[in-house]
Amino acid sequence: MQRLDGYAGKILRINLTDSSTEELSTWDYLPDYIGGRGICNKIFWDEVPKGVGAFDPENKLIFMTGPTTATGIPTGGRAVMTGISPCTLPEQYSYGSIGGWIGTVLKYAGYDGFILEGKAPAPVYLLIEDDKVQFLDASPIWGQVVSVTQESIRLAHGADIHSMVIGPAGEHLHRNASITTSNDNTFARAGFGAVFGSKNLKAMAFRGSGKIKAADMEKVFELRKTVGRPERQPNPPVMRESMGHVSNSFPHQWKNGSYACSPGCNSRCQRLLMDSKSPFTGGKVSQTEKCVSVLAFNYTYEHPWGASLFVLDEKNPRTLGQQKSFPHGPDKTDPDWEICSEVYKGDRMDLWGPDFDRGALMMELANEYGIDKWEMIIHYFTWLAMAKKEGLLTDLDFGMEVDVENPAFVRHFIDSMTYRTGIGDIFAEGMARAIRTLGKEKYGDTIYQGRVNQDGVRLDIPVSLEAAWGYSAHWQGRGFQSTPKWLWVANALNTMVNTRDCFNSGHMHVTPDDVRQFLADGPSYSDLLIQRVMENEGASMIKDSVTTCEWQSPDIVWHDMELQMYQAATGDDSMTKEKLDEFAVRSRLLYRAILMRNFGRCRDLEAENVYPFLTYPDPWGEVDTWDEWNDTVDRYYKANHWDPATGWPYRETWERYGLKDVADEMEKLGMLPSPGQAYQRKPDPSVRQEV
Amino acid sequence: MEMEYGNHIIQSPKEYSLCTGCVSCEMICGLMHDGCIGPQRNRIFIQPGKIKEMVHTVLSCQQCSDHPCYEACPKKDKAMCLDPKTGIAYVNEEECIGCGKCQKACRFTPSRINLVKSKDKTRRKAKKCDLCRDKEDGPQCVKWCPAMCLALSDGPIPWEEDKKEE
Numbered sequence: 120m121q122r123l124d125g126y127a128g129k130i131l132r133i134n135l136t137d138s139s140t141e142e143l144s145t146w147d148y149l150p151d152y153i154g155g156r157g158i159c160n161k162i163f164w165d166e167v168p169k170g171v172g173a174f175d176p177e178n179k180l181i182f183m184t185g186p187t188t189a190t191g192i193p194t195g196g197r198a199v200m201t202g203i204s205p206c207t208l209p210e211q212y213s214y215g216s217i218g219g220w221i222g223t224v225l226k227y228a229g230y231d232g233f234i235l236e237g238k239a240p241a242p243v244y245l246l247i248e249d250d251k252v253q254f255l256d257a258s259p260i261w262g263q264v265v266s267v268t269q270e271s272i273r274l275a276h277g278a279d280i281h282s283m284v285i286g287p288a289g290e291h292l293h294r295n296a297s298i299t300t301s302n303d304n305t306f307a308r309a310g311f312g313a314v315f316g317s318k319n320l321k322a323m324a325f326r327g328s329g330k331i332k333a334a335d336m337e338k339v340f341e342l343r344k345t346v347g348r349p350e351r352q353p354n355p356p357v358m359r360e361s362m363g364h365v366s367n368s369f370p371h372q373w374k375n376g377s378y379a380c381s382p383g384c385n386s387r388c389q390r391l392l393m394d395s396k397s398p399f400t401g402g403k404v405s406q407t408e409k410c411v412s413v414l415a416f417n418y419t420y421e422h423p424w425g426a427s428l429f430v431l432d433e434k435n436p437r438t439l440g441q442q443k444s445f446p447h448g449p450d451k452t453d454p455d456w457e458i459c460s461e462v463y464k465g466d467r468m469d470l471w472g473p474d475f476d477r478g479a480l481m482m483e484l485a486n487e488y489g490i491d492k493w494e495m496i497i498h499y500f501t502w503l504a505m506a507k508k509e510g511l512l513t514d515l516d517f518g519m520e521v522d523v524e525n526p527a528f529v530r531h532f533i534d535s536m537t538y539r540t541g542i543g544d545i546f547a548e549g550m551a552r553a554i555r556t557l558g559k560e561k562y563g564d565t566i567y568q569g570r571v572n573q574d575g576v577r578l579d580i581p582v583s584l585e586a587a588w589g590y591s592a593h594w595q596g597r598g599f600q601s602t603p604k605w606l607w608v609a610n611a612l613n614t615m616v617n618t619r620d621c622f623n624s625g626h627m628h629v630t631p632d633d634v635r636q637f638l639a640d641g642p643s644y645s646d647l648l649i650q651r652v653m654e655n656e657g658a659s660m661i662k663d664s665v666t667t668c669e670w671q672s673p674d675i676v677w678h679d680m681e682l683q684m685y686q687a688a689t690g691d692d693s694m695t696k697e698k699l700d701e702f703a704v705r706s707r708l709l710y711r712a713i714l715m716r717n718f719g720r721c722r723d724l725e726a727e728n729v730y731p732f733l734t735y736p737d738p739w740g741e742v743d744t745w746d747e748w749n750d751t752v753d754r755y756y757k758a759n760h761w762d763p764a765t766g767w768p769y770r771e772t773w774e775r776y777g778l779k780d781v782a783d784e785m786e787k788l789g790m791l792p793s794p795g796q797a798y799q800r801k802p803d804p805s806v807r808q809e810v
Numbered sequence: 811m812e813m814e815y816g817n818h819i820i821q822s823p824k825e826y827s828l829c830t831g832c833v834s835c836e837m838i839c840g841l842m843h844d845g846c847i848g849p850q851r852n853r854i855f856i857q858p859g860k861i862k863e864m865v866h867t868v869l870s871c872q873q874c875s876d877h878p879c880y881e882a883c884p885k886k887d888k889a890m891c892l893d894p895k896t897g898i899a900y901v902n903e904e905e906c907i908g909c910g911k912c913q914k915a916c917r918f919t920p921s922r923i924n925l926v927k928s929k930d931k932t933r934r935k936a937k938k939c940d941l942c943r944d945k946e947d948g949p950q951c952v953k954w955c956p957a958m959c960l961a962l963s964d965g966p967i968p969w970e971e972d973k974k975e976e
Contacts, residue, residue, distance in 0.1 A: 191837040227848050266861045330848030353827035354957035379832035385956040387830045405864040
C-alpha cells in the first residue's frame with residue numbers, strides 16, 4: 120500500500136512479559152481496514168487463537184486511532200480499544216471507544232496504535248516518548264486511586280504528559296474496571312481496566328514530538344465549518360436550578376460546564392459537573408458525567424424515552440439535546456416535529472429518591488476506583504434496591520444493612536467490591552456472574568413488584584436488569600430507557616450480534632417516514648427495519664474506524680460525512696461511499712469470524728441470549744413472542760446472507776468482501792454452511808418443560 | 811509608564827466562555843502556518859487544568875514591547891524581525907537556524923516560543939506568534955475558536971463589549 124497522509128505509519132507492539140517492543144507497518148492493513156476498529160479486528164483475527172481468556176497473558180489489547188486523528192478534522196480525536204472482555208458473559212472479544220488526548224499524542228509519537236500483550240512480572244507503567252518505550256516500576260503508584268495515579272505521573276514526567284490509568288478496581292480484577300485518561304474519558308463498558316490489572320499494567324503515559332499532516336487542508340477547514348457544531352458561540356458555565364432528566368428532576372443548584380473530549384473537536388458536550396464536593400478530600404472537583412449519571416442522583420422514574428435521539432430528519436438532523444444548545448434551537452416548523460420530539464417520561468420504579476451528595480459520591484467513587492458507571496448505577500444499585508424490596512437479601516451478609524439511599528452503604532458496597540472484601544468478592548466478578556453464583560432463579564429472575572407505567576398499570580420486570588451478554592439494559596425497551604417496540608426490536612438485533620452494550624457509537628438513526636413504515640409493517644416483520652439496523656451497524660463500524668463521534672454526526676441526512684473526512688485526511692480519492700460501506704461489512708464479517716472461531720457464536724446462542732429480556736412488557740405492555748423474535752432473526756440473517764439455521768455466513772458472503780482465507784478457515788472448522796440447509800426452530804426456552 | 815506588552819491574544823474569563831480544552835487554537839495555528847499539526851508547530855498553548863479541575867489556561871505570546879526574543883536572536887533583523895507596522899517580533903523561517911536563543915530569552919515560563927527540534931539542523935525553526943500578520947482577517951486562532959474564548963487585547967473584546975451593553 121502506498122503511503123497516505125493522515126496516518127503515522129506504524130503500530131507499536133508492546134510485550135509486557137519480556138519488556139520488548141516491535142514496530143508493525145500500518146500500511147499492511149490499508150486500505151482494506153481503514154483504522155480504528157477495522158484494523159483492531161484484523162490484528163485480533165490474525166493473532167489471537169481460540170481458547171484464550173480475558174486474563175490470560177495471551178489476550179491482547181489493541182488500541183487504534185483513525186486517519187482523522189490529529190489532523191484537525193472535528194471529532195477525529197477519538198480512538199478505539201479491543202480485546203477479550205472480562206465482563207462480557209461469557210468472555211468474548213469486545214471493544215470500546217474513547218476521547219481524550221491519548222490517540223492524538225500517540226500519533227505525534229509516531230504510532231497509529233499499539234498492541235499490548237503478555238504479562239509483566241511485577242507492576243509496571245509504560246512511558247512512551249516518541250520511539251522510546253520505558254517499562255517503569257509501578258510499585259509506588261500501585262494501589263492508588265485514579266486521580267492520584269494521574270497526578271503522580273504528571274509530577275514525575277512533566278505537565279505535558281498524557282496518561283491513561285487504572286484504579287484499585289482494575290488492580291483487583293473487577294470485571295467492570297475502567298481505564299481513565301487525564302481528562303476523565305474512559306474505556307469502561309468492556310472492562311479493559313481489569314485486563315490492564317491482569318497484565319500488571321497500572322498506567323501508560325505518552326509524549327510525542329512529531330507532526331501529522333492532512334492531505335487536503337482546505338477540506339479540513341471546510342469540515343470544521345460543517346461537522347459538529349459549526350456555530351461559534353461562547354461557552355459560559357451555567358448555574359442549574361435542578362438536577363435530573365424530565366421525570367427525575369429535583370431542585371438543586373449546581374454548575375454545569377461544557378467541554379470537548381478530544382483534540383480538534385469543534386463541539387462540546389454538556390457533561391461537565393463543576394465544583395461538586397469530593398467525598399475523598401472535601402474539596403471541589405469537576406467531573407464529566409455520562410448520560411446515565413443523572414440516574415445516580417434520583418431513580419424514582421426510569422430514564423425517559425426521547426424520540427429525538429433516534430428519529431431525525433432534514434430540519435432537525437441532530438438530537439434534540441444537542442439542538443437545544445444551538446443558538447437557533449430546534450426547528451419546530453418541521454412537519455414531523457411531533458414525531459421527532461415525542462417523549463415518554465418513564466415508568467415509576469421507586470428505587471432511590473433525590474439526593475445530590477449521594478449521587479456525586481457514587482460517581483466520584485466510580486471515577487476514582489475506576490469502575491464502569493453504567494453497570495454500577497443501572498445494574499448493581501438497581502439490583503440492590505429491587506432485591507431488598509422483594510426481601511431477597513435477608514440471607515446475604517453485606518457487612519451492614521443494605522440501604523441504597525444511605526451514603527455510608529453506597530461507599531461500603533463500592534469499597535467491598537473494589538477491594539474484594541466479604542461479599543464484595545462475588546460482585547467484583549460482574550453483576551451477571553454474581554447473580555449466577557448466588558442463584559439466578561431467585562436473585563436474578565424474581566419479579567420486582569414496584570414498576571408502574573404512566574397509566575398506573577403495574578408491569579413485570581426482573582430484579583436484575585440484565586439484557587444480554589451480561590450487560591444491563593440500554594435502550595432495550597423496559598426497565599431502563601423504555602422505548603417503543605420498533606426501536607427495542609432493532610436494538611435487540613444489534614445487541615444479538617454484538618458482545619457488549621453497543622451504544623458507544625450504535626444509536627440507530629431513522630427518519631419519521633421510516634418509523635411510519637416500521638409501524639405499518641409491524642416491527643417484527645419489517646424488512647425496512649432490518650435494513651436500517653444493518654446500515655446502522657455499518658455506520659457504527661465506520662465511525663469507530665475513521666474515527667469520528669456519533670453525537671456530532673448527522674448521518675441520517677449527511678451520508679458521506681465520514682467519506683469526506685477520510686478523503687480530507689488521507690488524500691485517497693479512490694475511496695468511494697460504496698467502498699467505505701464495503702469496508703464496514705468486511706470488518707463486521709471479521710468481527711463475526713472472530714466470534715465464531717474463538718467463541719462458538721451461532722444462531723441458538725444469539726437468539727436465546729437476547730430473548731429472555733424481550734419477554735417482559737415495555738411500558739405499553741408489548742413483548743416479543745418466541746416465534747415473533749425468531750421470525751425477525753430469520754429475516755436479519757437472510758438479509759446479511761448468513762445461514763438462518765446457524766447464523767454463519769456462506770462462502771459466497773465471505774468471498775464477496777475479500778475474505779476467502781476466512782471462508783477456508785471456517786470450512787476447516789466445519790462452520791461453512793450450505794445454502795438451503797434445513798432449520799428446525801427450537802422450542803421456546805423460556806417455557807418450562809413438565810417433568 | 812511605558813506599556814510592557816503589545817497587542818496580543820487574550821483568553822476570556824471563564825464566566826464569559828469556558829475553554830473547552832479542544833486545543834483547536836493549537837491545531838489551527840499549526841495548520842495555518844505549517845500545514846500540519848504537532849506539539850512543536852503551535853505558537854499558542856493550552857495548559858490543561860489540574861486533574862479534577864478541568865479549567866484550562868491559554869498561554870500566548872504577550873508581544874513584549876521590549877521584545878527580548880528579538881534582542882537574543884543571533885541573526886537579528888534576518889531571522890527574528892520586527893514588523894514595521896505593528897512593532898511585533900516575528901520569525902522569518904527562511905533565515906531562522908533554530909538555535910533556541912529566542913525561546914530561552916522569553917520572560918515567561920513556560921516559554922511562549924516553540925521550537926521544532928530535529929536531527930536535521932536545517933529543519934530546526936522557532937515558532938513565535940506573529941498574530942497571523944499575513945492574514946487579512948487577523949489571528950486565525952481567534953477566528954476559529956469554537957467557544958469564542960480568544961480575542962486581541964487591543965481589539966474589540968467580546969466580554970468587555972457585553973459589560974458595556976449591560
